[in-house]
Amino acid sequence: MSSSTPMMRQYLEIKSQHPDAILFFRLGDFYEMFMEDAVTASRVLGLTLTSRNKGAVEQVPLCGIPYHSSQGYIARLVDNGFKVAICEQVEDPREAKGIVKREVVQVVTPGLVVDSENLQPKENNFLLALAAGEQELYGLSCVDITTGAFRVTECRGLDELRSEIISLNPREILVSADGISESLSTQLQSVLAERLVNRLPEWVFEEDRARRLLHDFFAVSNLQGFGCEHLVVGVRAAGAVLHYLQQTRQGGLEHIRSLAPYACADYLILDAATRRNLELTATQGEGRKKGSLLGVMDRTLTAMGGRKLRHWINYPLNVAVQIRARLQAVGELREKSLLREDLRECLDGVYDLERLGARIAMAGAGAKDLAALRVSLGKVPGILALFSDLEAPLLCQLGQVIDPLEDVRDLIAEALVDDPPFVLREGGLIRDGFSAELDDLRLISREGKGWIVRLEQQERERTGIGSLKVRYNKVFGYYIEITRTHLARVPEDYQRKQTLVNAERFITPALKEYEDKVLGAEERIQALEYDLFQEVRQQVALQGRRLLATADALAELDVLLGLADLAHEADYVCPxxxxxxxxxxxxxxxxxxxxxxxxxxxxxxxxxxxxxxxxxxxxxxxxxxxxxxxxxxxxxxxxxxxxxxxxxxxxxxxxxxxxxxxxxxxxxxxxxxxxxxxxxxxxxxxxxxxxxxxxxxxxxxxxxxxxxxxxxxxxxxxxxxxxxxxxxxxxxxxxxxxxxxxxxxxxxxxxxxxxxxxxxxxxxxxxxxxxxxxxxxxxxxxxxxxxxxIPPAVVERAKEVLRNLEAGEFSGEGQPALARGRAREQVPSPQLSLFDSAADELRRKLAEVDVSVLTPLEALNVLDRLKKMV
Missing domain, CATH: 3.40.50.300 (P-loop containing nucleotide triphosphate hydrolases)
Known part of the structure; x- marks a missing residue:
């Protein structure tokens, strides 16, 4: 490291903190990878591998990708089982003294993917931690960072544990490097093999540390309010999950607001073999949703509703009152066809509020996400208006939980334009009238641009050069361009700025003054719009609890509507x-x-x-x-x-x-x-x-x-x-x-x-x-x-062998004559009797029966038994 450049020393220091991840090192508009990371990434991503220090004795392998298109590359690396550490510039290069300060702001792993393009909309993306206790008691905790769901339970025995892992289908599993024995890992190999398994130090799973971590995160003195104070092994697993999140996410976890305990006994229990054999969520052969029970039952219109239905199938209820409440709701929605169709029409087009809320809380949401939230919330009043005609208690409860969040919708509508751009730092986000300071800057910008147009016309008239043009580029700013044929007409106050093959470019004091004014205004506009957007996003994030509660209620309504629609179409009955x-x-x-x-x-x-x-x-x-x-x-x-x-x-x-x-x-x-x-x-x-x-x-x-x-x-x-x-x-x-x-x-x-x-x-x-x-x-x-x-010859021979068996034919050695086509003298053999003692006893009893006193049906049954056993 001592002989490296300052930038490479910085890279090596950061890389040493994340040795098991591929480091995306931000350099300007690119993420660069060096050395072994570059070799690996070039192979997996198909990138061209170059080198640094060309001509030197020791060359450094190098490859890179544009930062604005990094998500697809990250997803491919994660899908191939790699971790990716995102190292960003955390200070303005223009203000940096020496090397720009850089830090890892996020580590992306299979269980921590947040980019919507790389997630299955109707499936949770769980990160799971597993802790082992005594007497085959196992703690299990999972989190879906894209929705904020954080759960904990304890499983008794390997079969229950294996079934729970299969049900949750996590993409990444955390285990203790010491607490999970090799024999246990072998027994769980079928469910661990397809997932990234990270072995963390044993101290991460210590109970005292886990409790302190959870208490600090949720700002509580104990876990009784969550109902999981007694789950000793489960709390150890939950602590490991939170530790891993804090180490990899570097913040942005405010949307995780609760730790929800559950017990497998609270639901109808389905072991791993049952889930596989009944093809509940995927077919056995191809692992597809189509052809499974979920594939038939899924009539949901929203991604969050699809995830809710999957959860219901994996965790059926076993409490009659709760089941009847759902059935009553489905029944009412089935009978009220017009109302059901109106509700489904309102739900259609509602975006994934759970994941939108999570991205907003993690400060990863763009203006398009807030616009989608505004559109979705705009549909809620229409949904609530239809609840006045519903009577089922469960539906009425949902109507009380659903919050239209009018204040959030109005804020977004007032702040953002209807169709904001994807890029946040280039302006065009904020609506006119939302900020007086922004309006003033925009007025300056618009007037300045108008002045440039007027200047071009004025200079053409003054010089008599009809082809004179006033132009702009990022390198030279504003300039006046005149072709060489008209250079003799150039006024004395023009200052030469650049010489081209066929033209000259000039600047005037007045043009320079307006350039500073206009360009300064545009830079301030872009910076101010970004700051205003962040403020709006933060205000929306503060309403995350209300948003997630509404999302959960709408998801449940979506499932109930889908079940009612299926029951109506397929002629199902209420059990x-x-x-x-x-x-x-x-x-x-x-x-x-x-x-x-x-x-x-x-x-x-x-x-x-x-x-x-x-x-x-x-x-x-x-x-x-x-x-x-x-x-x-x-x-x-x-x-x-x-x-x-x-x-x-x-x-x-x-x-x-x-x-x-x-x-x-x-x-x-x-x-x-x-x-x-x-x-x-x-x-x-x-x-x-x-x-x-x-x-x-x-x-x-x-x-x-x-x-x-x-x-x-x-x-x-x-x-x-x-x-x-x-x-x-x-x-x-x-x-x-x-x-x-x-x-x-x-x-x-x-x-x-x-x-x-x-x-x-x-x-x-x-x-x-x-x-x-x-x-x-x-x-x-x-x-x-x-x-x-099967070939006809094989079929005919099989018939012949079957006739020999049924006729009781034997070889000279007393074995069934399977290899012979011709009948031989029968030699009774006790080997064909499966239950010799029982058969002998039955023969004796049948011999004592007086057939004459039996009914015809009873006599036929006796004769049939005689035919089989004698």
């Missing part, structure tokens, strides 16, 4: 919500699948689940028949009801559910050393340990990841456990291809058999998509394989 354990849906439909163009009519289905007679439904039937669709639609209808939405059905009675579990499909987790079957068993174990009689469980093909005998044994035992243990006894839909599980209904009184109806025609299977009572006898897997395009 009956109570505190029973019953789940009864008549003609239910899958909210996503029914809207897909699949070339066939969607077939509705009924379901009845309770904890007395219909606790566990064994659902059999072929692949592609609709088992998974049916089960998912039951789960989605239940979830939609809990978030306060009408549901796709003819009628629905839904008792409160505390959790929804799903175990669907095959997937592995190789990074954690878990095979497909291990993942399946891990998810199943989580269900068995945490389900309660108020839970809803969706199990699809338990035991398919291992051998047939192992798989059917596990599936049988899991079903029995769900039925027999009173602490579980959860409402369960259990889809399987193990037809043997139908026998559970013989010994478990709350188990019922259902199947997906099909018809066979000319060796083809026709799916009727209807769930009917009874168990299926075939899975029709070979027919489905043919539909999938």
């Amino acid at each position: 009956q919500i109570d505190e029973s354990t019953m789940l009864h849906i008549e003609e239910g439909r899958h909210p996503v699948v029914e809207r897909m163009n699949l070339g066939e009519r969607f077939v509705p289905n009924d379901v009845l689940l309770d904890t007395t007679d219909n606790q566990l439904l064994i659902i059999t039937g072929p692949n592609m028949a609709g088992k998974s669709t049916f089960m998912r639609q039951v789960a989605l209808i239940t979830l939609m009801a809990h978030l306060g939405s009408f549901v796709p059905a003819r009628a629905a009675r839904i008792g409160l559910v505390d959790r929804i579990f799903t175990r669907v499909g095959a997937s592995d987790n190789l990074a954690s050393g878990q095979s497909t079957f291990m993942v399946e068993m891990t998810e199943t174990a989580n269900i068995l340990h945490n389900a309660t009689p108020r839970s809803l469980i969706i199990l699809d093909e338990i035991g398919r990841g291992t051998s047939t005998f192992d798989g059917v044994s596990i599936a049988w035992a899991v079903a029995e456990y769900l039925h027999e243990h009173a602490s579980v006894a959860a409402k369960t839909l259990f889809a399987t291809h193990y037809h043997e599980l139908a026998d559970l209904a013989l010994t478990c009184k709350r188990v019922k058999n259902w199947n997906v109806a099909v018809r066979e025609w000319n060796d083809q299977v026709i799916f009727l998509r209807k769930i009917v009572k009874g168990g299926a006898s075939h899975s029709y897997g070979i027919q489905v394989a043919r539909l999938a395009g």
Whole structure:
């Protein structure tokens, strides 16, 4: 450093304070990057890499970008996982003595992006901190700096923690360098891998320090007023978040006005597997919103409404009173179609007030942002006028919260022109009449420019040079330009200023005097307009609490209007919500699948689940028949009801559910050393340990990841456990291809058999998509394989092997004759009997039955059992 230039010494000193960030070093109209930062940035951004000290032994790599177009470059670096430190000139270069003073004013990371062009409008951009406590208690705190939302909670166990991280979907996570063990990091690898993880010193997460930091920031003596005094581990995480914000933002956090605690138990709990399997906010394959539940339900007109709906889907309610309040509001808005359309028309065009308010508070808002706020607030009186016709208590409450902020709207209207420019320092922002001093300067500027026009005409007449021109540029100021052919007519009082190839430029004492007056006025105008704009922005920022409250209420209104519009268009019904354990849906439909163009009519289905007679439904039937669709639609209808939405059905009675579990499909987790079957068993174990009689469980093909005998044994035992243990006894839909599980209904009184109806025609299977009572006898897997395009030779051979299995044919060694096409002498083998002792016992009992005293239906059932077991 000692041998460097003063500017490079300044750069190296600032860079040493931010070694893990790419430093954008302001030099005039450019941000410059040097050395390793330049090499990295040139590669990621596609910039030309040059060098400083050309010709010297040691050259310094260099690249740069114009400061006014930096946002796009910053976004690309952040998207690629880099931090960017913005180093600005913090003093006027004209007043600097020596090197201009520079400081890092902001560090941009994935969790701290504020530029609207690089944010998803209907998604929060969370920064999350994670603290580990004792006995698997974890503190979790998140902040969305673009809206001011600051939350804290505590999670019990890894599964709850993982689910919460997935729900919040943070872009950046803060952890302790010492407090998060390697084993925990490995267990969370699936949710940490896709996000920037910053390891902070352990002292950042100390409780005493965290509390002091939060107390000072919110100017309180304790956290009881926020309701989170008792969240010891959560407070540690919240303190780490605030520390990180203060270190990276260097101020501009006034819009964060509260710390909101919440408990996962306050909502219907959805674990990570359930969120993934039900495709709540994104599809499994492509991660797209389209094709998810959110994609169907989102009728919101504002970005803040879209974020609110996403939150409702991720956090469904589990309090009947709150759910009914939302349903009542949706119902009224659905019935009053004209009023609903008027409200939606008023909301359409309202800008993102949450993020506008945050940018204003962080002094990052431009004149365009304030103009957008004025336009949005101008729509609020019309919205409030329509509330006089609404009666639902929730809607009336929203009407009382919504503040038209007339003083803010009037201030902006009086201060700013209707269509202000993007650039703040070049004038044209402030309306005439707002500032007397500004009006005076503008008058001087306008008169001065008029004087220049008059001077040009006067000098043309005086000199007789018709081509004489009075012009201006930033280098030479105002001048008189005369072509060489007329130089002989130049008056003696003209002073030569510049010589060109074909002309000469001159100045006169009068022109110089007016130049100073006009240019001085324009410079003062630009400076004064910028100062006035900052004053207006600061006055608006002081009303941030009112603005955010109004934004939140308008967002909720937007969601309710969207749900009502969806219910009206899609013919949804209001579910009956109570505190029973019953789940009864008549003609239910899958909210996503029914809207897909699949070339066939969607077939509705009924379901009845309770904890007395219909606790566990064994659902059999072929692949592609609709088992998974049916089960998912039951789960989605239940979830939609809990978030306060009408549901796709003819009628629905839904008792409160505390959790929804799903175990669907095959997937592995190789990074954690878990095979497909291990993942399946891990998810199943989580269900068995945490389900309660108020839970809803969706199990699809338990035991398919291992051998047939192992798989059917596990599936049988899991079903029995769900039925027999009173602490579980959860409402369960259990889809399987193990037809043997139908026998559970013989010994478990709350188990019922259902199947997906099909018809066979000319060796083809026709799916009727209807769930009917009874168990299926075939899975029709070979027919489905043919539909999938399996070669005909394979299909025919599969039929032949199946006939051998069904006929009980064996090889000479007593094994099933799978490799033979010709029948052999049958040699009974006990290996084909799944439950030998039970089969023998059943045979003895059947032998004792007097068929003559049975009804025809009972006799048919007995004969059917004999056919299967003997």
